[in-house]
Amino acid sequence: MVFRRAGDDERAQLRDEDDDGLNIVSDDEDDEEANELFAAGQLCDVCQGEDGRVGLDPTCRGAYEDAGEPTLFGYNCLEQGLKSAYATLEGVAAVVEPFGEYTAHYYYRLDEMPAYQFVREDIEAISWLMLTIGDACARCGEQSHVAWLTPDFVDQLLPENRPVFRQLDGEIEHLCAACAATALAEAYRTLGLPMMTVELPRSAMGVLMPTGD
Ligand SMILES: [Zn+2]
Numbered sequence: 562m563v564f565r566r567a568g569d570d571e572r573a574q575l576r577d578e579d580d581d582g583l584n585i586v587s588d589d590e591d592d593e594e595a596n597e598l599f600a601a602g603q604l605c606d607v608c609q610g611e612d613g614r615v616g617l618d619p620t621c622r623g624a625y626e627d628a629g630e631p632t633l634f635g636y637n638c639l640e641q642g643l644k645s646a647y648a649t650l651e652g653v654a655a656v657v658e659p660f661g662e663y664t665a666h667y668y669y670r671l672d673e674m675p676a677y678q679f680v681r682e683d684i685e686a687i688s689w690l691m692l693t694i695g696d697a698c699a700r701c702g703e704q705s706h707v708a709w710l711t712p713d714f715v716d717q718l719l720p721e722n723r724p725v726f727r728q729l730d731g732e733i734e735h736l737c738a739a740c741a742a743t744a745l746a747e748a749y750r751t752l753g754l755p756m757m758t759v760e761l762p763r764s765a766m767g768v769l770m771p772t773g774d
């Protein structure tokens with residue numbers, strides 16, 4: 562079965578409800594734009610000298626419009642680009658290490674998780690996990706901002722409306738923003754997918770999850 566966690570329509574709907582209390586369905590043009598943010602064959606935005614492989618959307622599908630321009634990175638420029646982006650990280654987040662063929666790595670804020678078919682049990686487990694972050698980074702000793710979840714901590718089929726997370730009471734590595742950026746760059750490179758669209762944790766608390774269709 563093809564996995565597809567409910568996408569842009571729900572995000573736009575949440576945003577519109579936030580803005581004015583009305584439930585306005587987004588027009589299709591927005592969705593088209595989101596789908597074509599990064600295209601295979603484009604060059605790295607930083608150096609123009611390598612194939613672009615990982616597109617970073619700091620707006621998180623438009624939810625944070627002032628967060629900066631989407632940027633396409635080749636593997637040579639990826640780690641530095643992610644480090645710069647993660648240097649702005651506020652709050653804490655769980656990051657599920659990307660795996661398999663999922664071409665997107667999207668950020669879901671805790672309060673948005675119900676709209677994306679995460680079950681209550683999962684949301685409670687992630688909420689609890691957030692409270693454990695903030696001690697020393699396991700790799701460098703700086704203050705941690707991220708709980709790093711390897712693929713072992715999820716059902717890799719990423720089911721909707723059923724528990725996805727498992728064993729969150731186990732040993733989980735906490736990372737600072739810079740070490741999380743380095744770990745992600747390594748993970749994205751290792752996957753070697755032709756093109757990935759990735760986001761980064763923004764305000765408050767949430768989870769960065771592999772997804773795709
Ligand atoms: Zn480059």
Ligand SMILES: [Zn+2]
Pocket residue numbers: 698699700701702703736737738739740741
């Ligand atoms: Zn660190």
